Amino acid sequence: MSATSTESTRxxxxxxxxxxxxxxxxxxxxxxxxxxxxxxxxxxxxxGYRLLGPVLLLAAWVVTSAVGILDARTLSPxxxxxxxxxxxIADGRLQxxxxxxxxxxxxxxxxGVAAGVVLxxxxxxxxxxEALIDGPVQIKRAIPSLALIPLAIIWFGIGEGMKVxxxxxxxxxxxxxxxxxxxxxxxxxxAELAETVGLRRWEFIWRVALPxxxxxFFTGLRISVTVSWLALVVVEQINATSGIGYLMSQAxxxxxxxxxxxxLVVYALFGxxxxxxxxxxxxxxxxxxxxxxx
Amino acid sequence: MATYAGRLxxxxxxxxxxxxxxxxxLTRRFGDRTVLDRVDLTxxxxxxxxxxxxxxxxxxxxxxxxxxxxxDVAGEGDIDVPENxxxxxxxxxxxxxxxxxxxxVLGLSGxxxxxxxxxxxxxxxxxxxxxxxxxTELSGGEQQRVALARSLVREPELLLADEPFGAxxxxxxxxxxxxxxxxxxxHRPAVLLVTHDVDEAVVLADxxxxxxxxxxxxxxPNNLPTPRAHRDPRFIEHRExxxxxxxxxxxxxxxxxxxx
Ligand SMILES: Nc1ncnc2c1ncn2[C@@H]1O[C@H](COP(=O)(O)OP(=O)(O)O)[C@@H](O)[C@H]1O
Ligand SMILES: [Mg+2]
Numbered sequence: 001m002s003a004t005s006t007e008s009t010r011x012x013x014x015x016x017x018x019x020x021x022x023x024x025x026x027x028x029x030x031x032x033x034x035x036x037x038x039x040x041x042x043x044x045x046x047x048g049y050r051l052l053g054p055v056l057l058l059a060a061w062v063v064t065s066a067v068g069i070l071d072a073r074t075l076s077p078x079x080x081x082x083x084x085x086x087x088x089i090a091d092g093r094l095q096x097x098x099x100x101x102x103x104x105x106x107x108x109x110x111x112g113v114a115a116g117v118v119l120x121x122x123x124x125x126x127x128x129x130e131a132l133i134d135g136p137v138q139i140k141r142a143i144p145s146l147a148l149i150p151l152a153i154i155w156f157g158i159g160e161g162m163k164v165x166x167x168x169x170x171x172x173x174x175x176x177x178x179x180x181x182x183x184x185x186x187x188x189x190x191a192e193l194a195e196t197v198g199l200r201r202w203e204f205i206w207r208v209a210l211p212x213x214x215x216x217f218f219t220g221l222r223i224s225v226t227v228s229w230l231a232l233v234v235v236e237q238i239n240a241t242s243g244i245g246y247l248m249s250q251a252x253x254x255x256x257x258x259x260x261x262x263x264l265v266v267y268a269l270f271g272x273x274x275x276x277x278x279x280x281x282x283x284x285x286x287x288x289x290x291x292x293x294x
Numbered sequence: 295m296a297t298y299a300g301r302l303x304x305x306x307x308x309x310x311x312x313x314x315x316x317x318x319x320l321t322r323r324f325g326d327r328t329v330l331d332r333v334d335l336t337x338x339x340x341x342x343x344x345x346x347x348x349x350x351x352x353x354x355x356x357x358x359x360x361x362x363x364x365x366d367v368a369g370e371g372d373i374d375v376p377e378n379x380x381x382x383x384x385x386x387x388x389x390x391x392x393x394x395x396x397x398x399v400l401g402l403s404g405x406x407x408x409x410x411x412x413x414x415x416x417x418x419x420x421x422x423x424x425x426x427x428x429x430t431e432l433s434g435g436e437q438q439r440v441a442l443a444r445s446l447v448r449e450p451e452l453l454l455a456d457e458p459f460g461a462x463x464x465x466x467x468x469x470x471x472x473x474x475x476x477x478x479x480x481h482r483p484a485v486l487l488v489t490h491d492v493d494e495a496v497v498l499a500d501x502x503x504x505x506x507x508x509x510x511x512x513x514x515p516n517n518l519p520t521p522r523a524h525r526d527p528r529f530i531e532h533r534e535x536x537x538x539x540x541x542x543x544x545x546x547x548x549x550x551x552x553x554x
Contacts, residue, residue, distance in 0.1 A: 189387055192363055196381040197401035197444070207400065211391040288391045288428050 054272060076258040081265060084258040093247065098266065101236065101243040104160070105228045108167030113224060115168065116175025117217065123176075124183035125209060137176055145170045146234060158239040170231040174223035182216020183209060215289070218282040225274045229267055313374070314339045314452050314484030315360060320371035322355050322364065329355045330369065331508035339451065340482040344489055344499035346536060351505045353488040357381075357456050360486065379452035380445035380483075384460045386437035388429035388444075395425035398444045415447035416440070418480075419473060435466035439473070446481055453483040457490065471497055475520070492540070496532045497522050504539040512539040 058078075064070040065077035072080070088094035119137065122129035145166060156162035190212065194204045236245020244263050251259035315337035322330040329352040337343050347353045358364045359373060361381045388397045399412035416422060419439040429437055438458060445453060458474075459467045475498060478485055489495055495502045496516060504512035514535065518528055 189383070189385070190389060193383075193387045193389075194401070195363060196361060197448075199401045203401065207392070208389065211389070214391070286391075288430070290430055 050276065073257070076261045080258050081261045084256075085262045085265070088247075088259070088262060094262070094266075097242055097244050097247045101232055101245070102270075104163055104167065104236075104243065105232050108164045108171055108231075109224065109228050111164070112168040112171030112228070113175050113221060116172040116220065116224070117179055119172070120176050120179035120183060120213070121205065121209065124180050124213070125205070134180075137173065140169065141173050141177070145231060149235070149238060153239070163235040163240070166235045167228055167231040170227050171224045174227060175217065175220035178216040178220030178223070179213050180216075182219075183213040185216075186212040214286060218278065218286065222275055222278050222282075225278055226271055229271050229274075233267070312339060313337065314341070314376060315486065316372075316374040317360070318372045320356070320359060320369070320373065322352070322359060322367050322369035324367070328508055330359070332371070333505075333508070333510060335503075335510065337452075337484045337486060339484050342478055342485045342487070342498060342500045344487045344495035344502045345505060346489060346492060346495050346502060346540060347505035348540060349490065352508050353490075353505055354456055356505065357454050357486060357488050360452075361454050376451035378448065378450050379454060380448050380450040382438075382441050382445050382453070382455040382458040384457045386429070386434075386441040388437055388440055390429055392429075393425065394421070394427050394429065394432070394440055397429065397440060398447055400444065402447065411447050412443070415443040418446070418477065419443045433466075435462055435470065438462060438470065442474070442477065446477055446483075449481065450483045453478070453485045455485065456488045458487070459494070460490075467494075474498065492533050492536045493524065495536065496529055502532075502536060504536065506539070506541075512536070 061070070061075075062078050065072070065075075070077070076084075085094065119133050123133040123137075124130070148169070149166065152162050152166055156165055186209065190208050191204070194208050199207060232243070233245045233248075236243040237249045240246040240249075244266055248260050248263035251257075251263070313336050315335060317333055317335045320330055320333040320335070321328065333356065335356075345353050345356065355364070355367070359367075359369075360375055361379065362373070362375070363381075388394075389400070392400070394416065395409070395412050398415055399408045402408040402411070413422075413425060416425060419442050421436060421439055421443070424432070424436070429440070432440065438461075441458070459470050462470060471494065485499075487495070487498060496518075499516055501513070501515050503510050503514075512535075514532070516532060518526065518532070522529055524530075
């Protein structure tokens, strides 16, 4: 029933509630079974449900190490990893390398995400922009970043500039692709509306294009955050003198598998944490959407 | 009443300078199909005109031409419309990512003043207190009322509406008719209401046009006193003449056929 005014809606709702109550009584009296149709969308979210998978994985690691299915030489047991992490923290190596890695990742993410959004807007809102930008980005996408490293070293040296540039080049692509796709998918009727209410170009970008492409932007951002960690590993294992990747490649030289696992756990924790953070922001910003995510 | 029937000539020469709408020789083509064929149309300030026509007769094409939304459509002719005009579409076309009030004041300049006008416009359409609702939280009728508020908050000289109630249920539509009449009497914009509902046209409009094969084939004033009752014999006469012009006449009365 479509509401015609708030007043009448309230009236009708009260009435139909009363009706439902009487029906329920009747049902109980006749003890008829009430069948409801099975819903196809997933039900309401369970609190903390996203942690369930990771926790099960951790439990499996603990149990298989404890009963000896998992050999310590294959994968260090969790308690050794905790002890090693404690030692690394005590002598300050974990913190200092982590800070270096985080700084690189954050700087590259900020630059890469901004570049991805600007390029997506330019390509999505003008034909010339699309002609100039979209092709090169697709080409960049087809070239593995790893293959660019030798050239990047020649061009930018082996300093921070090269590392950040390499991460930026990996990070901006998912943001660009998804934001651009989402922008292109905005219903053209909204552009028509913007014309009839006389929006100027920047108002159109701010009120229509940007908010309308946010769903794609967030998909891209989540991929980009993960990609930034992956790119970090790659660049830090080549010619680096600091960072988590450096810590791990050194450990490899000395055969310290426990340190390698500490590095992996750090990546895992930060990967999960940053993804959770982005999802949280996404949920807040896109609260207008009615989706299966709930 | 019968004297109105069949009047195809222009009404007593209107003062051109103060017309709300004037088109001369308006032609629009899609491919080699001429959808509007040299349409001459005038609407006076504050006049409420309904445009009837079969599906595909070019009503939306005409309205979009007046709204200057038909960028890539071939055609010629002169269009004179006020700069300050609003459009109401069949879908409410609210931005789903903006709450109700920002939707109403979309594109209005003037900061807090605009906000106040938006709140007042929402109150006028009976949605006071819903400023912070999301469009998806509103019923179809409520969404369309927000769209009306968005149009009227601009105090337009010309309101163009393309089947604005077409997607609503019958009960809601009747309420919306009342609301639209009331709002138009208060703000007095010139109105061009596109509809395929003959009763809607007779209930609301001061003048009813019928578009067929790209031409205006009937231009009929409607000065029945308001509120207009469906059982009023003059209402029935209007309706039959219009239906005949639309090619679905029920009675074989001579006047009706004279229109076609
Ligand atoms: N963008 C378009 N491209 C091609 N043909 C169109 C387009 N818009 C409308 N038409 C055609 O023009 C005719 C009139 O359309 P329209 O004005 O929407 O009719 P109405 O609103 O009266 O139902 C229809 O036959 C339709 O198919
Ligand atoms: Mg139409």
